[in-house]
Amino acid sequence: MLQVKGATKYFGGLVAVSNVDLSVGKGEIVGLIGPNGAGKTTMFNLISGNLCLDKGEINFKDNKISGLDSYQICRMGIARTFQSVKVFSHMSVLENVLLAILFGRLKSTSKADANIEAEELLEFVGLKDVSTCPAGELTMINQKRLELARAMATDPELLLLDEFMAGLTPAEVSDAMELVRSIRDRGITILMVEHVMKVIMNICERIIVFNYGEKISEGTPEEIANDENVVEIYLGEKGNNYAAN
Ligand SMILES: Nc1ncnc2c1ncn2[C@@H]1O[C@H](COP(=O)(O)OP(=O)(O)OP(=O)(O)O)[C@@H](O)[C@H]1O
Ligand SMILES: [Mg+2]
Numbered sequence: 001m002l003q004v005k006g007a008t009k010y011f012g013g014l015v016a017v018s019n020v021d022l023s024v025g026k027g028e029i030v031g032l033i034g035p036n037g038a039g040k041t042t043m044f045n046l047i048s049g050n051l052c053l054d055k056g057e058i059n060f061k062d063n064k065i066s067g068l069d070s071y072q073i074c075r076m077g078i079a080r081t082f083q084s085v086k087v088f089s090h091m092s093v094l095e096n097v098l099l100a101i102l103f104g105r106l107k108s109t110s111k112a113d114a115n116i117e118a119e120e121l122l123e124f125v126g127l128k129d130v131s132t133c134p135a136g137e138l139t140m141i142n143q144k145r146l147e148l149a150r151a152m153a154t155d156p157e158l159l160l161l162d163e164f165m166a167g168l169t170p171a172e173v174s175d176a177m178e179l180v181r182s183i184r185d186r187g188i189t190i191l192m193v194e195h196v197m198k199v200i201m202n203i204c205e206r207i208i209v210f211n212y213g214e215k216i217s218e219g220t221p222e223e224i225a226n227d228e229n230v231v232e233i234y235l236g237e238k239g240n241n242y243a244a245n
Contacts, residue, residue: 001189005056024191047191176199
């Protein structure tokens with residue numbers, strides 16, 4: 001579904017993403033991990049068109065998307081959430097989702113249908129009771145839920161989640177994991193950046209590891225937990241625990 005070939009992005013003299021090849025197949029949940037500054041968010045920004053590649057190419061469903069604007073990529077079926085949440089804070093929760101339905105899709109939707117769909121999505125993420133609140137007044141977890149509903153509202157085939165679980169309590173993480181699984185059960189493919197290893201190891205079928213902008217490893221959770229290089233660079237002793245589990 002998604003194919004990244006030789007992706008490279010410089011920020012001045014810094015290579016944030018360096019000659020990366022990766023692919024995501026339809027229906028997969030793929031994890032993208034690595035230390036702070038490894039280039040994970042930059043990779044998401046390149047896929048979603050928030051940043052332009054310096055070298056390489058990105059294809060989605062056999063169409064070249066690198067070079068397109070982010071709104072075009074969104075309408076082709078790739079939606080994302082942001083590591084630092086970006087809701088439209090002065091608009092209501094419902095309006096945030098309506099905006100995505102009305103402007104983030106290729107197909108047009110009537111205002112009446114959009115309202116019904118927005119209500120359904122807010123119920124799905126657990127925000128139905130706060131639909132009239134200004135988005136900026138929501139708690140952090142609820143703003144994250146809203147970003148998820150807004151991304152879903154563009155009717156994506158591929159969803160990019162950037163540290164969706166960061167800052168959540170263990171109980172909230174369990175709920176969020178269920179939510180991610182139920183999104184996949186709706187037929188949406190997921191590529192997720194996450195530092196919460198419990199989530200990555202439990203949810204993902206395949207994991208890609210970045211370090212200093214390069215892809216250094218790729219495999220099943222078990223393979224990654226047993227990869228000495230990944231354990232040394234990123235997982236530390238925790239890696240042994242995951243391997244044992
Ligand atoms: N807009 C930018 N301008 C300059 N440098 C940037 C920019 N965005 C990212 N960088 C740098 O590129 C490198 C990769 O950053 P990126 O945010 O992609 O890392 P990350 O893997 O998402 O890290 P984290 O786990 O902390 O979120 C870092 O060295 C970062 O400082
Ligand atoms: Mg990041």
